[in-house]
Amino acid sequence: xxxxxxxxxxxxxxxxxxxxxxxxxxxxxxxxxxxxxxxxxxxxxxxxxxxxxxxxxxxxxxxxxxxxxxxxxxxxxxxxxxxxxxxxxxxxxxxxxxxxxxxxxxxxxxxxxxxxxxxxxxxxxxxxxxxxxxxxxxxxxxxxxxxxxxxxxxxxxxxxxxxxxxxxxxxxxxxxxxxxxxxxxxxxxxxxxxxxxxxxxxxxxxxxxxxxxxxxxxxxxxxxxxxxxxxxxxxxxxxxxxxxxxxxxxxxxxxxxxxxxxxxxxxxxxxxxxxxxxxxxxxxxxxxxxxxxxxxxxxxxxxxxxxxxxx
Amino acid sequence: xxxxxxxxxxxxxxxxxxxxxxxxxxxxxxxxxxxxxxxxxxxxxxxxxxxxxxxxxxxxxxxxxxxxxxxxxxxxxxxxxxxxxxxxxxxxxxxxxxxxxxxxxxxxxxxxxxxxxxxxxxxxxxxxxxxxxxxxxxxxxxxxxxxxxxxxxxxxxxxxxxxxxxxxxxxxxxxxxxxxxxxxxxxxxxxxxxxxxxxxxxxxxxxxxxxxxxxxxxxxxxxxxxxxxxxxxxxxxxxxxxxxxxxxxxxxxxxxxxxxxxxxxxxxxxxxxxxxxxxxxxxxxxxxxxxxxxxxxxxxxxxxxxxxxxxxxxxxxxxxxxxxxxxxxxxxxxxxxxxxxxxxxxxxxxxxxxxxxxxxxxxxxxxxxxxxxx
Numbered sequence: 001x002x003x004x005x006x007x008x009x010x011x012x013x014x015x016x017x018x019x020x021x022x023x024x025x026x027x028x029x030x031x032x033x034x035x036x037x038x039x040x041x042x043x044x045x046x047x048x049x050x051x052x053x054x055x056x057x058x059x060x061x062x063x064x065x066x067x068x069x070x071x072x073x074x075x076x077x078x079x080x081x082x083x084x085x086x087x088x089x090x091x092x093x094x095x096x097x098x099x100x101x102x103x104x105x106x107x108x109x110x111x112x113x114x115x116x117x118x119x120x121x122x123x124x125x126x127x128x129x130x131x132x133x134x135x136x137x138x139x140x141x142x143x144x145x146x147x148x149x150x151x152x153x154x155x156x157x158x159x160x161x162x163x164x165x166x167x168x169x170x171x172x173x174x175x176x177x178x179x180x181x182x183x184x185x186x187x188x189x190x191x192x193x194x195x196x197x198x199x200x201x202x203x204x205x206x207x208x209x210x211x212x213x214x215x216x217x218x219x220x221x222x223x224x225x226x227x228x229x230x231x232x233x234x235x236x237x238x239x240x241x242x243x244x245x246x247x248x249x250x251x252x253x254x255x256x257x258x259x260x261x262x263x264x265x266x267x268x269x270x271x272x273x274x275x276x277x278x279x280x281x282x283x284x285x286x287x288x289x290x291x292x293x294x295x296x297x298x299x300x301x302x303x304x305x306x307x308x309x310x311x
Numbered sequence: 312x313x314x315x316x317x318x319x320x321x322x323x324x325x326x327x328x329x330x331x332x333x334x335x336x337x338x339x340x341x342x343x344x345x346x347x348x349x350x351x352x353x354x355x356x357x358x359x360x361x362x363x364x365x366x367x368x369x370x371x372x373x374x375x376x377x378x379x380x381x382x383x384x385x386x387x388x389x390x391x392x393x394x395x396x397x398x399x400x401x402x403x404x405x406x407x408x409x410x411x412x413x414x415x416x417x418x419x420x421x422x423x424x425x426x427x428x429x430x431x432x433x434x435x436x437x438x439x440x441x442x443x444x445x446x447x448x449x450x451x452x453x454x455x456x457x458x459x460x461x462x463x464x465x466x467x468x469x470x471x472x473x474x475x476x477x478x479x480x481x482x483x484x485x486x487x488x489x490x491x492x493x494x495x496x497x498x499x500x501x502x503x504x505x506x507x508x509x510x511x512x513x514x515x516x517x518x519x520x521x522x523x524x525x526x527x528x529x530x531x532x533x534x535x536x537x538x539x540x541x542x543x544x545x546x547x548x549x550x551x552x553x554x555x556x557x558x559x560x561x562x563x564x565x566x567x568x569x570x571x572x573x574x575x576x577x578x579x580x581x582x583x584x585x586x587x588x589x590x591x592x593x594x595x596x597x598x599x600x601x602x603x604x605x606x607x608x609x610x611x612x613x614x615x616x617x618x619x620x621x622x623x624x625x626x627x628x629x630x631x632x633x634x635x636x637x638x639x640x641x642x643x644x645x646x647x648x649x650x651x652x653x654x655x656x657x658x659x660x661x662x663x664x665x666x667x668x669x670x671x672x673x674x675x676x677x678x679x680x681x682x683x684x685x
Binding site: 078090 | 312324524531
């Protein structure tokens with residue numbers, strides 16, 4: 001079942017087209033990554049999905065309901081973690097979460113229970129009576145998430161939720177996203193950090209200049225840009241390696257040696273890694289490191305757009 | 312439910328904002344104490360407004376007019392009013408216009424009492440009007456009693472000692488002391504600064520990005536606007552209530568016999584000024600510009616309203632007319648009329664002015680909010 005169905009979505013600000021006729025659909029249970037550089041149109045798309053800004057053209061359906069006509073219905077099923085930390089510094093953690101959850105019609109005991117659960121989920125239950133003014137950036141980000149999930153939305157939209165935080169907090173957030181997804185929450189995750197999308201997304205759309213360039217699983221996207229596998233082997237002495245012997249291994253299409261690093265290209269459909277390793281062990285060439293160099297999403301983006309994600 | 316959540320949140324914000332609490336509670340208390348003490352001599356035991364001079368004529372004859380003459384006109388000295396009999400209405404009106412006299416009272420042959428005063432507001436005329444309305448109120452009670460038992464009308468009209476209506480504020484010696492005056496005046500002043508509560512209530516939600524977060528939820532724009540406005544009003548009412556209780560029970564300021572009406576006037580002023588602040592929050596993208604405008608407007612309105620010093624009798628007719636452009640003037644004047652003259656004439660108009668201004672500003676805010684593409 002499609003949780004989100006978008007067709008011909010366009011947003012213009014005056015003469016500037018921020019989102020240009022995009023289509024995509026998100027299935028229930030997916031972690032849908034929207035990857036693109038700053039200014040690509042990710043946040044504008046998100047803002048239209050959550051009803052914060054109007055569309056210029058196009059159609060958005062959330063859980064089978066027209067989002068523009070019946071936003072009061074669709075909004076109840078959406079949680080949004082905004083790009084900017086949007087919490088009140090003079091309300092305690094618990095008060096913040098309770099306030100935002102109350103806007104979704106939750107009240108009384110249920111409100112308190114759900115708010116406490118949300119704080120526990122993000123690891124802030126021991127800080128429920130603390131004021132966010134004293135928090136680190138990472139803790140504020142976690143509170144930002146708690147405020148979006150207390151009402152247990154079916155669709156959670158996370159707009160660059162890890163901007164400007166330490167690796168530990170980032171890791172915590174990414175783990176939280178996976179856990180939420182395991183609980184049945186469909187997630188839209190926008191970022192310009194391709195490692196995050198690679199780590200958690202089950203489906204990815206790459207956006208640039210307001211257009212969806214490509215959509216697919218990460219494997220499908222990587223397959224678009226390469227027809228070969230590259231293995232990089234680091235040895236103690238590269239001088240003893242004979243290139244011609246390596247080229248004789250089935251599937252190998254190219255070998256290059258740069259001091260102690262040997263780069264071996266093979267046809268993508270042939271799995272010959274065991275034979276490559278065997279060559280080194282048979283010839284008693286000690287291996288310091290071996291790495292299967294698959295193209296990352298950065299490469300995909302570079303190939304498709306001619307520029308880097310963080311240009 | 313959403314509006315209630317918004318209101319509760321606003322109250323929490325306000326009561327945790329030490330700066331706002333100091334400004335809205337400590338500042339007026341300090342002003343009342345300091346100005347009340349420093350300007351005590353200016354008020355002596357009372358504000359000397361002089362003796363109101365009133366022209367009168369009684370055309371009616373009979374027990375009613377006799378009673379009016381004996382229990383109102385002849386008691387002029389007790390009320391500190393100087394009554395002078397008149398013959399000609401036209402020349403009497405000219406005398407009132409030229410400020411030679413303050414008012415005219417005429418009892419027609421059908422016992423109907425007519426009261427004339429200059430179009431320009433005068434404290435003396437207001438005082439006379441208040442006392443007259445009290446007399447008429449008491450007289451009407453007697454007439455109502457006599458409808459049930461016509462036999463006792465003569466005894467009622469000749470009984471000068473009995474009170475047949477609950478007139479408790481008619482007190483010839485009741486005049487505001489400096490403390491009494493500045494209690495009302497400084498509360499009216501500080502309420503004007505509550506405009507900032509409205510303004511920053513809107514601006515801070517924008518700055519904190521929480522406004523978008525609220526609007527992403529199923530909250531409607533009108534709920535947001537109403538929640539912010541009512542929230543601001545309730546916060547200010549609670550803050551002002553503390554000042555009122557302190558002034559009444561600690562400082563011993565006079566709040567008259569009808570504090571409910573006085574509070575009603577203040578509440579209408581709070582609604583007006585919060586709406587003004589909310590509207591400025593939508594009109595100006597830069598809150599500092601809006602704040603600058605508020606900081607310019609408030610002292611002017613407060614000065615014209617008499618919150619820095621009494622403006623009754625200050626300047627000429629033009630200045631007096633200008634003072635009534637300030638809502639603070641209406642608030643102060645109507646409250647003093649209620650407390651000291653038992654005169655409710657200006658109360659509905661003052662409340663209507665305040666609520667009318669509030670409706671205008673809330674409409675502006677609503678239209679601008681609707682136009683915003685969020």
